[in-house]
Every structure is written in C-alpha cells, then in structure tokens.
Amino acid sequence: MTKQIKLAAYFPGVNNTTVWSDPASGSQIDFASFEHLARTAERGKLDFLFLAEGLRLREHAGKILDTDVVGRPNTTAVLAALSAVTTHLGLAGTLSSTFNEPYEVARQVASIDHLSGGRAAWNVVTSPDAWTGQNFRRGGFLEREDRYARAEEFLATVRELWDSWQPGTLLGDKENGVFARDPGKFVHSGPQFDIHGEFTLPRTPQGQPVVIQAGDSGEGREFAAKAADVIFSRHGTLEDGQAFFHDVKRRLSAYGREPGELLIMPAAAFVLGDTDAEAAERAREIRYQQVRPATAIQFLEQVWSRDLSAYDVDGPLPDIDPDPDAAPLTWGRVRHEKDPAALAAKWRALAEEKKLSIRELVIEATARQQFVGSPATVAGAIDEYVQSDAADGFVLAPHLTPGGLDEFVEKVVPHLQERGVFRTEYAGPTLRDQLF
Amino acid sequence: MVSAELHLGVAIDGAGYHPAAWRVSAAEPAALFTSGHYLQYAKLAEAASLDFVTLDDSLALQSGGEEVVRGRLDALLTLSAIAPVTSRIGLVPTVTTTHTEPFHVSTSVATLDYASRGRAGVLAVPSRTDAEAAHFGRRPAPAEAAAEAENAEVLDVVTRLWDSWEDDAIVRDAATGRFIDRDKLHYVDFEGGFFSVKGPSITPRPPQGHPVTAVYGDSPHAVAADLVVTRADHLDAVRAAAARFPGAKVLATVSIVLAETAQTARDRRRELDALTPFEPVGLSFVGTPAQLAAELPRWAAETGVAGFHLRPAVLPDDLDLLAGEVVPALRAAGAFRSAYRGETLREHLGLGRAVNQYAVTPGA
Ligand SMILES: Cc1cc2nc3c(=O)[nH]c(=O)nc-3n(C[C@H](O)[C@H](O)[C@H](O)COP(=O)(O)O)c2cc1C
Numbered sequence: 129m130t131k132q133i134k135l136a137a138y139f140p141g142v143n144n145t146t147v148w149s150d151p152a153s154g155s156q157i158d159f160a161s162f163e164h165l166a167r168t169a170e171r172g173k174l175d176f177l178f179l180a181e182g183l184r185l186r187e188h189a190g191k192i193l194d195t196d197v198v199g200r201p202n203t204t205a206v207l208a209a210l211s212a213v214t215t216h217l218g219l220a221g222t223l224s225s226t227f228n229e230p231y232e233v234a235r236q237v238a239s240i241d242h243l244s245g246g247r248a249a250w251n252v253v254t255s256p257d258a259w260t261g262q263n264f265r266r267g268g269f270l271e272r273e274d275r276y277a278r279a280e281e282f283l284a285t286v287r288e289l290w291d292s293w294q295p296g297t298l299l300g301d302k303e304n305g306v307f308a309r310d311p312g313k314f315v316h317s318g319p320q321f322d323i324h325g326e327f328t329l330p331r332t333p334q335g336q337p338v339v340i341q342a343g344d345s346g347e348g349r350e351f352a353a354k355a356a357d358v359i360f361s362r363h364g365t366l367e368d369g370q371a372f373f374h375d376v377k378r379r380l381s382a383y384g385r386e387p388g389e390l391l392i393m394p395a396a397a398f399v400l401g402d403t404d405a406e407a408a409e410r411a412r413e414i415r416y417q418q419v420r421p422a423t424a425i426q427f428l429e430q431v432w433s434r435d436l437s438a439y440d441v442d443g444p445l446p447d448i449d450p451d452p453d454a455a456p457l458t459w460g461r462v463r464h465e466k467d468p469a470a471l472a473a474k475w476r477a478l479a480e481e482k483k484l485s486i487r488e489l490v491i492e493a494t495a496r497q498q499f500v501g502s503p504a505t506v507a508g509a510i511d512e513y514v515q516s517d518a519a520d521g522f523v524l525a526p527h528l529t530p531g532g533l534d535e536f537v538e539k540v541v542p543h544l545q546e547r548g549v550f551r552t553e554y555a556g557p558t559l560r561d562q563l564f
Numbered sequence: 565m566v567s568a569e570l571h572l573g574v575a576i577d578g579a580g581y582h583p584a585a586w587r588v589s590a591a592e593p594a595a596l597f598t599s600g601h602y603l604q605y606a607k608l609a610e611a612a613s614l615d616f617v618t619l620d621d622s623l624a625l626q627s628g629g630e631e632v633v634r635g636r637l638d639a640l641l642t643l644s645a646i647a648p649v650t651s652r653i654g655l656v657p658t659v660t661t662t663h664t665e666p667f668h669v670s671t672s673v674a675t676l677d678y679a680s681r682g683r684a685g686v687l688a689v690p691s692r693t694d695a696e697a698a699h700f701g702r703r704p705a706p707a708e709a710a711a712e713a714e715n716a717e718v719l720d721v722v723t724r725l726w727d728s729w730e731d732d733a734i735v736r737d738a739a740t741g742r743f744i745d746r747d748k749l750h751y752v753d754f755e756g757g758f759f760s761v762k763g764p765s766i767t768p769r770p771p772q773g774h775p776v777t778a779v780y781g782d783s784p785h786a787v788a789a790d791l792v793v794t795r796a797d798h799l800d801a802v803r804a805a806a807a808r809f810p811g812a813k814v815l816a817t818v819s820i821v822l823a824e825t826a827q828t829a830r831d832r833r834r835e836l837d838a839l840t841p842f843e844p845v846g847l848s849f850v851g852t853p854a855q856l857a858a859e860l861p862r863w864a865a866e867t868g869v870a871g872f873h874l875r876p877a878v879l880p881d882d883l884d885l886l887a888g889e890v891v892p893a894l895r896a897a898g899a900f901r902s903a904y905r906g907e908t909l910r911e912h913l914g915l916g917r918a919v920n921q922y923a924v925t926p927g928a
C-alpha cells in the first residue's frame with residue numbers, strides 16, 4: 129500500500145542553519161515572517177507549522193552567542209496569532225515540561241485548540257539545565273531520570289485536565305438558566321504533582337490536542353511510544369531513519385498501540401535547483417554560509433571545551449585533546465554527544481581520512497539529512513524514504529526566513545501530489561484529520 | 565488639569581459583565597470559546613476608535629453556580645488571535661502574576677506587541693484564591709500585601725526584560741559575522757524579595773519599547789504603572805484614587821446598562837437582576853446614551869481621571885449603543901477624538917516613548 133506522506137514546516141529561527149547573511153533573509157521576530165511561512169505552508173497543504181523553543185539565549189565561552197540568529201517570540205502567543213491568519217494548518221509549539229506547570233500548559237494549548245478550531249499541537253520537551261532555570265522563579269534543575277518522570281506525569285495530568293469537562297457539561301440552556309453543570313473537576317495526586325480543582329476550558333475541538341515528542345534517549349523513545357502522536361527526530365538518513373523507525377514502532381505494542389498511532393517525522397533540510405548538479409552546487413554554498421569561520425571554531429570548542437580561537441579554520445584539527453575536566457563552553461544547544469573524547473577522536477579520524485580542514489570537517493560532521501536536487505528528484509527521494517519506512521514524513525527546515533519554503537511548495541509539492549502520495553485538499557478542519 | 569479628550573477602554577468578556585447577560589445576549593453560549601466572538605467586539609470598538617479592549621482572566625473558574633458563565637479562554641492568547649486581524653485597537657489582557665513565571669509574562673506580552681504592531685498592554689493581577697493555589701500545588705495563596713508586592717516586582721522585572729535588548733541590538737553585520745551587537749543585550753540579574761531572574765529576554769525589545777502596563781488601583785499596595793484602573797463605586801473614592809497616582813493615566817471603571825429611554829434602561833437592569841441578582845463593579849450607569857455622554861466628561865472633570873474603562877452589561881447590545889450613540893455624542897461635545905491619531909496604544913493614550921533603562925545611547 130502506498131503510504132501518504134506527512135509534511136510539516138519548521139520556522140527557521142535561532143541556529144547556525146538559518147542563513148541570515150543572505151539578502152533574502154528577513155526578520156525572525158516580526159509577525160509578518162510567521163504569517164508568511166504559515167500561509168505558504170497552508171498553500172502547500174502541509175500538516176502543521178512547527179516552532180522550537182529555547183528559554184535562555186545561547187552562550188559560548190561566557191558570552192551571548194552573536195554569530196547565529198538570536199531572539200524569538202513566545203511560542204503560544206505566536207501560535208494563537210497564527211490561528212487568525214490560517215484555516216487548516218496545524219499549529220505546533222514546543223513547551224518545556226520543566227519550566228511550566230500542567231494547569232497553565234493544559235490551558236494554553238487547549239485555548240489555542242479552541243481559537244484555531246482544532247489545530248493545536250504541543251511538542252513536549254524536557255529541559256534539563258539549571259542554566260536555563262536561572263530565568264525562572266522556580267529555578268528548575270532536574271536529574272535526567274526525574275525530568276522524564278516529570279514529563280510523563282506532566283502530560284498525563286494535562287490530559288486529565290483536557291478531559292475534565294465531560295461531554296454535556298456545557299449546556300448553555302438559556303431557557304432554564306443552566307450554563308454548565310459541574311465543569312472541569314479534577315484531582316491529581318502523584319509524586320510530581322498534587323493538585324485539584326476545576327479546569328477553565330470545555331473539551332476542545334480535537335478533544336485531545338496532538339502531542340509531539342522530541343528527545344532521543346531510550347527514556348525519550350519509551351515516553352513517545354507510550355504517550356505521543358508524533359516524534360520529531362534527528363534520524364533522517366535512510367538507514368539511520370529505518371533503524372529509528374523500527375525501534376520506536378516496535379515499542380508501541382507494549383502499550384497496546386498500533387504502529388500507525390505514532391508518526392515518525394525527522395527534521396530535513398532541502399536545496400532545490402533546476403538540475404541536480406545546480407542544486408548540489410547551491411547546497412555546497414549554503415553549507416559554507418551556515419558554517420562560517422567563527423561558527424566552525426565554536427563547534428570545535430564545544431567538543432574540546434578549550435579556547436581554540438588561535439587555530440586556522442582552513443588548517444588541520446588541533447593536535448591537543450579535549451579538556452576532560454572543563455565545564456561546557458557552550459550553553460543552550462542540545463548536546464547529543466555524551467563523550468567528548470570519543471567524538472573528538474572520531475572527528476580527527478574523519479578529518480585525516482578525508483584530508484579535511486577544520487571548517488570542512490565541521491561542515492561534514494554537523495550535516496543533517498538534506499534532500500538536494502531538482503524538484504522531481506527531491507519529491508522522489510522523500511517518497512522513497514517514506515515508502516521504505518525511514519519515516520512517516522518530514523519536518524522541513526528551510527535555511528531562509530521566511531521565504532525558504534516558497535520554492536518547495538511551488539515546485540516539490542505538485543510532484544508529490546502527482547505521485548498520489550500527498551493530499552491536494554485538507555481532509556477536514558482539525559490537525560488530527562490531517563494526521564490520522 | 566483635565567484633558568478635554570477622554571480615554572476609553574471597553575471590557576469584552578463573555579456575554580457582557582452582567583452574570584445574566586448570556587441568557588439575553590444574541591450570542592450562543594458555545595461562541596464564548598471561539599475567537600470570532602471576541603473579534604467582532606474588538607472590531608466594533610475599533611470602528612469607534614476606542615483606545616483599547618480588555619479581557620479578564622484568572623487561573624480558576626469564575627465563582628458562582630450553574631446559572632452563570634463559567635469557563636474562559638486564556639485572555640492573552642485570545643487577544644493574540646485578534647491582533648493580526650485588527651489594526652488600531654489596543655489589546656489589554658489580564659495576566660496573573662502569582663503562579664505565572666515573570667519570564668513568560670514578559671515574552672508573551674512582547675509577542676502580543678509584535679503581532680499587533682505596537683498595540684499591546686497588560687493588566688497585571690495577582691492570583692489570591694485558594695482555588696488557584698490548588699491548581700498549582702506549589703505554594704499557598706498569598707496574603708494581599710505579599711501578593712501586591714510580588715505583583716509590583718513582576719512588573720518591574722518584566723519591564724527590565726523588555727529593556728534587556730536595546731532597540732538597535734540586531735546588527736546583521738556580515739562583514740564581522742555578527743548577527744547581534746551583544747553589548748546591547750543586558751543581563752537583568754534581578755534579585756527581588758520574591759524571586760530572581762537572570763535574563764536577558766529571549767525576545768527582542770517589543771515595538772512599543774514597553775507595552776502599556778496597567779494595574780487595578782483599589783489595592784492600597786498597587787504600584788504606579790502606565791495605567792491605573794480604579795473600580796471605586798463613588799466619585800469621592802475615584803477622586804482619591806486619581807490623586808494617589810499622579811504619574812499614571814487613571815481610568816475609572818463604569819458598568820453600563822443603556823437603552824433609548826431611561827425607563828427602558830431601568831427595566832433592562834431590573835430584568836437582568838431578576839434572572840441573577842448582581843452588584844456591578846465600579847461606578848454604575850443606567851440610562852440613555854445621551855445621558856452617559858453627558859456624565860462621562862463631567863465625572864472626569866470632577867475626579868481628575870483621564871478616562872473610563874467601560875463594562876457593557878450585555879454584549880453586543882450595550883457595546884452597540886456605546887459605539888453607535890455615546891461615542892458620536894462625546895465627539896460632538898469635543899470630549900473624544902474623531903479618529904485615531906497614532907498607530908500604537910501608547911500613542912492612543914498619550915504616553916511618551918518608553919525610555920530604555922539599560923541603553924547607553926540616550927533615547928534608544
Ligand atoms: C529533534 C529534536 C528537537 C528538539 N527541540 C527542542 C526544543 O525546541 N527545545 C528544547 O528545549 N529542547 C528540544 N529538544 C531537547 C529534548 O527535549 C531533550 O531535552 C534532549 O533531546 C535530551 O533528551 P534525550 O536524552 O531523551 O534525547 C529537542 C530534541 C530533539 C531530538
């Protein structure tokens with residue numbers, strides 16, 4: 129059976145992959161940029177728009193990082209505003225379970241679901257660091273196990289609140305003067321949260337807004353298998369994607385779930401050209417714009433935990449080893465490598481084998497999944513990945529704000545539609561209608 | 565000195581301020597949980613060139629029984645959903661400050677300011693009930709003095725976070741590879757009596773610099789903000805409140821029941837009260853649009869307030885009369901503007917440019 133592809137649009141915000149030096153690059157903060165991307169995504173019949181979140185500005189070597197795009201708006205307020213200028217597009221926001229409380233997240237996401245007529249999604253992330261916690265009244269540092277324990281109970285509590293208005297609670301009987309009967313009662317008592325009372329919002333158009341998970345560890349995958357509708361992952365290459373896909377889908381049966389109940393959507397970049405060769409050349413230029421000399425050194429320093437500013441980016445990797453005792457130099461970037469010495473050794477071997485300079489090494493080592501080619505090639509590759517179970521679809525991360533998706537929607541989406549693997553009309557008013 | 569032209573804000577909550585409003589309003593009860601409901605009232609207010617609309621909020625259900633409206637959307641998010649599809653009206657949600665993180669308050673209000681291109685305000689209100697405390701389970705409900713002091717502290721740090729980026733901090737200097745000039749970003753390093761916050765904000769300084777900050781003026785602990793809303797129910801108390809906040813624009817709340825004749829207005833009020841007995845907040849007005857248009861400038865002159873925060877009893881009925889008859893009568897008397905003169909809420913209210921407390925460059 130031919131699988132239907134899911135597609136989401138990532139708002140290109142604060143990271144080195146957003147090419148701000150390009151003349152076509154616009155504001156990452158003005159609402160017009162969000163509106164542009166959302167309208168483009170909706171024109172292309174994409175499933176949802178996706179916002180990442182970071183609650184403290186990145187720092188490197190004790191200073192605010194100034195080489196990448198810096199600054200972003202509040203996630204829930206942007207999504208609520210976008211609900212006014214779109215009609216079918218899902219609106220997905222990342223909200224940390226560490227720096228929020230269930231009652232307010234339940235209420236915010238449910239409010240967006242009401243305001244959008246059923247298009248809200250929440251990406252549950254678990255932020256582990258006290259460094260970000262310094263921006264919050266409650267501080268908030270949790271050990272690794274505790275943050276998933278908190279996340280799981282957080283989500284379960286949010287769902288109790290979403291379900292707290294039974295069908296028929298909101299009567300609105302003007303004649304007899306009964307507005308609502310026993311609305312929103314809940315009692316939750318657990319190790320993380322001990323709360324009770326009444327929830328302020330009726331059941332939302334989706335009943336349960338869509339839940340996304342982004343986290344990679346075993347605990348993270350287990351959490352997703354148990355409770356999420358979508359996984360946003362980093363595993364976008366064919367083999368890696370297939371391994372991740374099978375690992376996660378395999379976990380579902382333990383929770384009485386079918387493979388189709390959890391969608392795997394890796395992040396993916398794309399570069400288009402009239403020909404495959406032209407696209408490859410553009411992709412190379414873009415990678416050099418994304419990894420400028422200062423960025424290359426910062427990536428290296430991040431692994432080495434040493435000041436490497438004296439090294440030439442066009443020269444070889446430093447011959448000294450990472451400092452095993454140093455505190456991290458970079459804050460605010462998700463670190464997926466737990467063993468710097470091993471990573472440095474791997475990078476050094478790669479650089480020696482391929483004769484790579486520092487900058488070339490970083491370009492190669494930090495590359496994410498990319499679809500590069502003519503529109504027909506890219507459409508074919510996306511389709512192939514999905515049909516061969518490397519993913520259920522992709523979260524497209526353009527490198528330009530806010531116009532980076534335009535070309536994809538104009539040129540690639542029609543190919544996917546012709547192949548019969550992507551919708552030509554939205555299936556219904558809610559995000560769940562598109563996804564399931 | 566009392567300015568000749570009044571400032572007018574209007575509450576667009578639920579089906580109107582009267583608890584029985586939902587039974588007589590043309591709006592369907594389920595519509596109270598949609599954005600279209602609030603958008604239509606915001607557009608009415610905008611067509612009349614009112615300064616702003618407000619939405620109440622709380623982290624608990626409204627008190628009362630089956631006969632009243634219970635349940636509501638998050639106010640800041642609702643006004644965010646109205647922001648892109650209106651163009652001039654100021655948007656002032658209530659935001660609670662006891663259980664909500666100040667950092668989130670600063671970024672969400674700043675984002676409302678971006679989405680509305682400079683029309684955001686925030687009415688900062690502490691959460692004082694046991695019900696709200698039980699929804700969070702982290703701390704007991706605070707006593708009034710502590711809650712008000714913390715509210716003031718939250719507004720203070722929120723303002724610092726707005727200022728933590730200078731207006732020209734984004735430089736996009738390809739030559740040096742710098743997106744921002746980090747010397748124009750500031751750690752706020754706030755250490756207060758209730759909490760500490762590091763900063764800087766993740767959100768650049770909003771279009772107005774400072775979205776309009778508002779507090780209720782009936783608490784003895786209220787701080788001066790840009791705007792103080794007094795809910796006193798007689799003119800002497802309104803005058804006293806206006807005198808207490810010489811540095812702010814003080815607006816007096818007036819609950820209004822309007823009709824074409826004074827008798828019909830009294831009948832409307834009686835019918836509503838017969839459904840659900842109720843004592844309105846603030847000054848109470850029951851009468852014709854012409855009478856209200858005569859009273860407001862007189863009350864302002866007598867008390868020294870800059871204008872009024874009007875609470876229509878039933879939506880859209882009393883708002884229709886307010887926009888369609890009271891406002892034209894005020895205009896005819898020279899007591900209200902005939903059109904917006906500026907783009908931002910600060911401009912509507914005649915508030916000066918917000919000075920950045922961290923900026924090295926004066927005026928930035
Ligand atoms: C694809 C992906 C996207 C993520 N996006 C965010 C984000 O936007 N904000 C955030 O605070 N954390 C984000 N995270 C971090 C995760 O929530 C989590 O803290 C991190 O992956 C470590 O957990 P793990 O060990 O389970 O992977 C993301 C993680 C992944 C894999």
